[in-house]
Amino acid sequence: MYAFLIRRLVHSLVVLFVMSVVIYGLMGLMPGDPVDLMISADPDITSEDAARLRAIYGLDQPLWSRYANWLGAALTGDFGYSRLYAQPVWQAIWPALTNTLVLLVSSLALALAIALPAGIFAATRPYSLADYGINFAAFAGISMPPFWLGILLILVFAVMLGWLPAGGTAASAGVSGLWEQLQFLILPVASLTIAGVGGHTRYMRASMIETLRQDYIRTARAKGLSESRVVLGHALRNAMIPVVTVIALDLGVLFSGALITETVFAYPGMGKLIFDAIMGNDYNLALVGLLMATALTLIGNLLADVAYAGLDPRISYEELDQ
Amino acid sequence: MTTFKQLLVIGGLILCTVFSPTGATAKDNLVIGITQYPSTFHPNIDSMLAKSYVHGLTRRPITVINAEWDTVCLLCEELPTLENGGAKLEKTPDGKDGIAVTYKIIDEAVWGDGTPITVDDVIFTWETGKHPKTGVSSTEGYRRILSIDRIDDKTFTLHVDRRTFDYNNLSTMGLLPAHIERSKFANPEAYKTQTAFDTDPMNPGLFMGPYVMTEAKTGSHMVFERNPKWWGKEPAFDKITVRVIENTTTLEANLLSGGIDMISGELGLNVDQALAFEKRHGRKYTILFHPGLIYEHIDLMLDNPVLQDIRVRQALMYAIDRKAISERLFGGKQPVANTGINPLDWIYADDVPRYVHDPARADALLNDAGWTRGANGMRVNAAGEPLRFEIMTTAGNRTRELVEQVLQSQWKEQGIDIRIRNEPARVFFGETVSKRKFSAMAMFAWISSPESVPRTTLHSEEIPTEANSWSGQNYTGFSNPEMDALLEQIELELDREKRRELWQRLQHIYATELPALPLYFRANSFILPKWLGDIQPTGHQFPTTLWVENWSVNK
Numbered sequence: 001m002y003a004f005l006i007r008r009l010v011h012s013l014v015v016l017f018v019m020s021v022v023i024y025g026l027m028g029l030m031p032g033d034p035v036d037l038m039i040s041a042d043p044d045i046t047s048e049d050a051a052r053l054r055a056i057y058g059l060d061q062p063l064w065s066r067y068a069n070w071l072g073a074a075l076t077g078d079f080g081y082s083r084l085y086a087q088p089v090w091q092a093i094w095p096a097l098t099n100t101l102v103l104l105v106s107s108l109a110l111a112l113a114i115a116l117p118a119g120i121f122a123a124t125r126p127y128s129l130a131d132y133g134i135n136f137a138a139f140a141g142i143s144m145p146p147f148w149l150g151i152l153l154i155l156v157f158a159v160m161l162g163w164l165p166a167g168g169t170a171a172s173a174g175v176s177g178l179w180e181q182l183q184f185l186i187l188p189v190a191s192l193t194i195a196g197v198g199g200h201t202r203y204m205r206a207s208m209i210e211t212l213r214q215d216y217i218r219t220a221r222a223k224g225l226s227e228s229r230v231v232l233g234h235a236l237r238n239a240m241i242p243v244v245t246v247i248a249l250d251l252g253v254l255f256s257g258a259l260i261t262e263t264v265f266a267y268p269g270m271g272k273l274i275f276d277a278i279m280g281n282d283y284n285l286a287l288v289g290l291l292m293a294t295a296l297t298l299i300g301n302l303l304a305d306v307a308y309a310g311l312d313p314r315i316s317y318e319e320l321d322q
Numbered sequence: 323m324t325t326f327k328q329l330l331v332i333g334g335l336i337l338c339t340v341f342s343p344t345g346a347t348a349k350d351n352l353v354i355g356i357t358q359y360p361s362t363f364h365p366n367i368d369s370m371l372a373k374s375y376v377h378g379l380t381r382r383p384i385t386v387i388n389a390e391w392d393t394v395c396l397l398c399e400e401l402p403t404l405e406n407g408g409a410k411l412e413k414t415p416d417g418k419d420g421i422a423v424t425y426k427i428i429d430e431a432v433w434g435d436g437t438p439i440t441v442d443d444v445i446f447t448w449e450t451g452k453h454p455k456t457g458v459s460s461t462e463g464y465r466r467i468l469s470i471d472r473i474d475d476k477t478f479t480l481h482v483d484r485r486t487f488d489y490n491n492l493s494t495m496g497l498l499p500a501h502i503e504r505s506k507f508a509n510p511e512a513y514k515t516q517t518a519f520d521t522d523p524m525n526p527g528l529f530m531g532p533y534v535m536t537e538a539k540t541g542s543h544m545v546f547e548r549n550p551k552w553w554g555k556e557p558a559f560d561k562i563t564v565r566v567i568e569n570t571t572t573l574e575a576n577l578l579s580g581g582i583d584m585i586s587g588e589l590g591l592n593v594d595q596a597l598a599f600e601k602r603h604g605r606k607y608t609i610l611f612h613p614g615l616i617y618e619h620i621d622l623m624l625d626n627p628v629l630q631d632i633r634v635r636q637a638l639m640y641a642i643d644r645k646a647i648s649e650r651l652f653g654g655k656q657p658v659a660n661t662g663i664n665p666l667d668w669i670y671a672d673d674v675p676r677y678v679h680d681p682a683r684a685d686a687l688l689n690d691a692g693w694t695r696g697a698n699g700m701r702v703n704a705a706g707e708p709l710r711f712e713i714m715t716t717a718g719n720r721t722r723e724l725v726e727q728v729l730q731s732q733w734k735e736q737g738i739d740i741r742i743r744n745e746p747a748r749v750f751f752g753e754t755v756s757k758r759k760f761s762a763m764a765m766f767a768w769i770s771s772p773e774s775v776p777r778t779t780l781h782s783e784e785i786p787t788e789a790n791s792w793s794g795q796n797y798t799g800f801s802n803p804e805m806d807a808l809l810e811q812i813e814l815e816l817d818r819e820k821r822r823e824l825w826q827r828l829q830h831i832y833a834t835e836l837p838a839l840p841l842y843f844r845a846n847s848f849i850l851p852k853w854l855g856d857i858q859p860t861g862h863q864f865p866t867t868l869w870v871e872n873w874s875v876n877k
Contacts, residue, residue, distance in 0.1 A: 030748070030749075030752075031748065031749045031752040031753030031754075032748050032749070032751065032752015032753055032756065033752065036751060036752045036756050037748065037751065037752065038368065038369070038459060039756070039795065044369075044460045044462070044494075044778070045459055045460050045778075046460070046462055046778070046793075047784075047790060047791075047793030047794055048461075049459065049460055049461060049462070050791075050793045051791065051793065052454050052461070053457070053459070056455060056457050056511075056514070057457075081515050083361070084361050085361060085362075085540055086361055086362035086363070086364070086367075086368075086514075086515075086520040087520055087521075087540075088515075092540060095539065095540055096540075096541070151571060151572075151575075154572065154575045154579075155575065158575055158576075158578075158579035158581070159575050159578045159579045162579055162580065165576075165579070165581050166572060166575040166576040166578075166579045166581050167567060167569075167572045167575070167576060167581070168542060168543065168565050168566075168567060168576070168581065169539060169542045169543070263568060263569050263572075264569055264571075264572055265572065266542070266565070266566065266567040266568065266569065266572050266576075268539070268540065268541035268542045272541065273541070276541075279746075279747075279748055280361075281748065281752075
């Protein structure tokens, strides 16, 4: 198992290195540089100023040289300076990362807490009224555009009812700030949960229906076990394997892809940070942000592989190690 | 009542208690919504409207242009002029025409930590500003200062290497606290990453306005509280929170739900969005529309042989109805532009060619230029080539895309075939415009200031080429010796009346030659609560927050 983990870790580091080259290269190929953006906002910048600023920010160097400098510094733990936020990259990323993790964990936990029981319930009563109802709700959740759902939630709960803030994060800290912070989280979490619950319900239902058709389930029923014992004790672990794969892939997507939700709710998270960094030509920030999204996807997949072994005793990494 | 109904009622009561409306904001805490977060808090690195806006609450420039568009003192006792003896003509050490300008800093002026603001701060700011490695965006103003004489702790004389008409305007010099920043400047190359404005932005010693910043959450909000050391008029609010909400729909929702009290005019809703808001909720808010200096226009590629013909450029203007566009799309709130000079500016020339919608004249000019209507009504030349142009702007900018479509249909009526090809802002500005890769028309805006000399956009030395590493902003490639001479003369002409004449000539050339098609001046829309008063929009780059101490709460 340890050898497997080490091997995967080495693979992940290689993937991250390749990704860093690709991302930096693509960013460099994009038109314009940060100084062009400065000029478009300030016609007083002279030609001499532009040349001087390019030299200060190292933009007069060839791309490979800039990347080599960045990589050299990154290996010593210095990920560079964010031009967009005028602070070290890690300092700019940390608050956004915390915000995103809070949003991601809460919405994913909530979505799974609803989707897994709903999927199992629907699967055990296929083509019943309850199944149709759950499927209808799931499809509604999948089909609703996230920006529309976000605006709808704001309209109802913030503007019409005035129960919750329409967006942003709390301005105060401390104990009272914690509750305020929670209020600001409710609508974005609800929006992401509704968007995620439909897909997970469908995966869980399909996987469970497939599992319930297996011979060993028939055997379990023939042994006279109760239906709940059959479903939860025998079928669930196997049925979870494809669902776990999807959840693992979702981690990376949610990390960098909650852009619309973050924009609609003015929530300063990683999706927004990465988007702004790319649009603002902030190479260092965009690179580290995208690498973190890659790393999270890799970690999610690694966790999924480890979870497979826990869910299905037939999967063993000891044999692979040998 | 059934148990289920009882549960519903109890649940509803709990929800109502727990989720009390968040919109109830006390009048001692004003919450402002803006759409952008500053990339740095350093006053002289990276010019950015969001930064100017929040610095208006916390800092004061030595001089400023006020709402009447006059240069006035904010940190100095009296504006130095040639008339009052504060400014004196002199020769520079190498014998050129220079000027000496003496300022006296207000006696009571202190930084937020109680340290007096002195000439040391002025000299230190100048040293950082002119240093080539500090990352200050525009060093020109600092490099023109040859030396600074210290008369006493509060009085100094600048010796400037040329006599420009705005010799007493020090508004672009963002004063730095030497007692905090000098140690950070020990290594000038590292200064931009070491400055306390970004490493310790809540240090009260960085501020000298009515408020100091007490909280800043990147991308989310900034909180400002009263500066106990502020020497001026006491502001009305104990605390001001500036929330950053980029999505304008969410910004509106925040206003309606009470999450914010007002939407800033400088960084808020577009005029069309504000007009729609006014229709729905106008009774509950004060909505101010104030035209400003942001000049929307279409740069023409003068290397294009068809556009080199002045008759074609003039016909393009006569073919469009800008007044109708302004009235129908912007409720008449955004005035039609005749040149890049705003009618609110004292140098504005009223008698330049105006190009009111005149299809007959456009038709005559195009026929005269050899572009006659073909069988399908579209114009062709003698060789049968169609009169076709490509127009480009920033993709996703709803207002510009809308204007573009209206212009396309108006030009089509004149038989001019217009193809729309828009690009994301960073591609459009970063490559297409800056490297002059547009084939005919590029629609965008210039941000300006009162009596700003458009040298970078109109002087022939400012045409970007590969040889000069694409520097300069004369993207049209406009080259006119008289215009070049005027641009150089205006800057150095101290006599106001003579300068007015030069400005008038400049506008005549612009309106006749049409290096760009003027469209309109953008207006700022302020959405304010009824109880908030005395916010005076300026229409230029200096934000309303610079006079925050005058804002009042209506009883």
